[in-house]
Amino acid sequence: MSKKFYVDPDITKSETLPASFYKDPDVFEATKDSIFLKSWQWIGDEDLVKQPQSVYPFVLLDGFLNEPLILTKNKEEDISCLLNVCTHRGNLVVSHPGKPKQLICSYHGRKFKLNGKFEFMPEFEETKKFPRPCDDLHRFPLKEWGPFLFVGLSPAFDFQIVIDKMNERVGFLPLKDFHYNASMSQDYLVHANWALYCDNYLEGFHVPFVHPELNSVLDYGSYKTEVYDYCNLQIGYTDEATEVFDLPKDHIDYGKNVGAYYYWVFPNMMFNFYPWGLSVNIVKPIGINRTKVSFLSYVLDPAKLNQGASQDIDKVQREDELVVENVQKGVTSSFYKAGRFSPTREQGVHHFHTLLSKFLNA
16 A cells, blocks of 8 residues: 555644545555554453363454454363464365364365364375475464453564553453353444544543433543553543442552543454443454444443443443444545544544554554
8 A cells, every 4th residue: 555644643733544544445455454464353252162172263353354263272271373274275174163182174184283283184195395384274373361362463562561551450350250241242333434433432522422421420520541552541430439440459540439441452442341340342344434343241240230331331332333423424525634633632542543554654
């Protein structure tokens, strides 16, 4: 892609990314290689391969990246994330979850260990210099955070720095005790560019105007954004002391009424911590103006559900969906070019645009 983007590092002087970013098909295609292949992506939790010798095939960002992968756990309980593509002729190796002792390609019988290591191939006795390392299934970097799993296809940064930063605030929480709740989880189809959805998430500026009920719970005047290398944090303070975290005495926010920690991780992951647990939001591009947002709920304390900053999450999502879709219509205008940032309220959006330009220009 020949087009270059510039976002001034000084937010008081900077303009947003131009409207062309959200509507140029070439830019949308370029984000696949320049952004999504170079970052980290959510897989799910370790229950996907709960038992030893388990396999779980999936497609990473189906409809966009379309990368066929396999999550495996061997008998030693080591978890691997592998390319689900046979190194012989490119057939998919695993079609269904299960508990096999080895991976066997159904096309010509090539066999692999559960960690992807090549084991056997019939009718290859006369093949010279075989097997080679490239005959193993490709293995991707995998990171674990509590029960949660992340994969980097060709990552440009170490995900551990993101985990360490999030643990500064929420490391006291027993993540292993968070349990997935399917009835509280669902997908939303948003008719807008994926980045517009992230733009909206990354600022509390719109809360008084778009979310009146949420605004009545949060203390908008104390709403705070902190920016780090590849993630940022919005802290939702509240005057309702009964709906806040019970923070340990050595916590950086001890003594403050924190109703929510909203973490965004570049480019498309959100981790919303509430006293009841965690809402994970994964923003999945489908087309240049179509996005699927998966809301995944992990509950720690059911007694605290639907209270404080987390009450009626579905209504808040619908309100966000409406405004983001209206912005999508607006940026397609021939006369809208770019906007400016509020230095006090849009640090998160500025951070996002800075990273997008950095990765696209690399």
